[in-house]
Amino acid sequence: MMRLDGKIILLTGSRGGLGSVVTPILSGAGATLILVDRVLPQDIIDRRGGFRADVTNESEVTRVVVDTVRQAGRIDGLINLVGAFVPGSAVDTDVAKWQTMLSLNVTSAFLLSRAVIPHMTARRSGRLIHIAARAALEPFPGAAAYLVAKAALVSFIRVLALELGGAGVTVNGILPGTIDTPANRESMPQADRSTWVKPESIAQVLVWLMSDETAAINGALIPVGPS
Numbered sequence: 266m267m268r269l270d271g272k273i274i275l276l277t278g279s280r281g282g283l284g285s286v287v288t289p290i291l292s293g294a295g296a297t298l299i300l301v302d303r304v305l306p307q308d309i310i311d312r313r314g315g316f317r318a319d320v321t322n323e324s325e326v327t328r329v330v331v332d333t334v335r336q337a338g339r340i341d342g343l344i345n346l347v348g349a350f351v352p353g354s355a356v357d358t359d360v361a362k363w364q365t366m367l368s369l370n371v372t373s374a375f376l377l378s379r380a381v382i383p384h385m386t387a388r389r390s391g392r393l394i395h396i397a398a399r400a401a402l403e404p405f406p407g408a409a410a411y412l413v414a415k416a417a418l419v420s421f422i423r424v425l426a427l428e429l430g431g432a433g434v435t436v437n438g439i440l441p442g443t444i445d446t447p448a449n450r451e452s453m454p455q456a457d458r459s460t461w462v463k464p465e466s467i468a469q470v471l472v473w474l475m476s477d478e479t480a481a482i483n484g485a486l487i488p489v490g491p492s
Contacts (some may be wrong), residue, residue, distance in 0.1 A: 267476035270295035276347030277301040282446025286464035320373040330380040342392040355409040390431030395415035399440040426484030430475045435483040
């Protein structure tokens with residue numbers, strides 16, 4: 266495994282099904298993690314460091330980034346795991362559901378990226394990684410709001426990568442298929458899980474993208490399938 270010794274990484278969505286697997290693997294690679302989640306337990310905040318925050322809220326994102334830089338001195342990387350899925354065709358999707366999908370899957374990435382980038386460009390060093398979805402490029406019927414939101418996230422990743430080219434900061438995305446999490450198992454009990462993506466596989470890609478060896482990779486959209 267690549268090593269991340271000394272790297273300070275802001276990890277959002279750390280308590281989700283993916284985050285609970287990613288966290289120990291990144292830590293095991295040597296990273297110092299600043300965990301962010303709306304429901305982060307106090308003992309984890311006290312023991313590991315982190316923040317309770319809604320990353321769709323601009324003021325809360327600003328607070329997290331400012332306090333992280335104040336306490337840790339810098340942010341070497343942002344790994345944004347925040348996202349959500351709801352089913353529904355376009356004609357069956359109400360405005361509230363539509364806005365929720367855009368907020369959780371795109372606005373969160375926008376606010377987090379915008380907050381950390383000035384700190385990274387000032388040091389000419391930083392990594393941003395967002396979790397999109399393979400379905401953003403290969404859509405299927407029945408999840409219009411989710412698919413549009415993830416497609417917008419893919420475009421945002423590409424735009425940021427272009428804007429930051431040459432600034433020492435890279436922006437990349439991961440495009441997994443269905444992730445094998447407890448929530449997905451519960452919601453799709455009859456599904457063939459042999460085609461699902463193990464969270465550990467995504468975690469290994471995250472470690473690789475955060476490592477010094479991948480400094481030249483920018484604007485990549487990396488598909489992750491079953492292992």
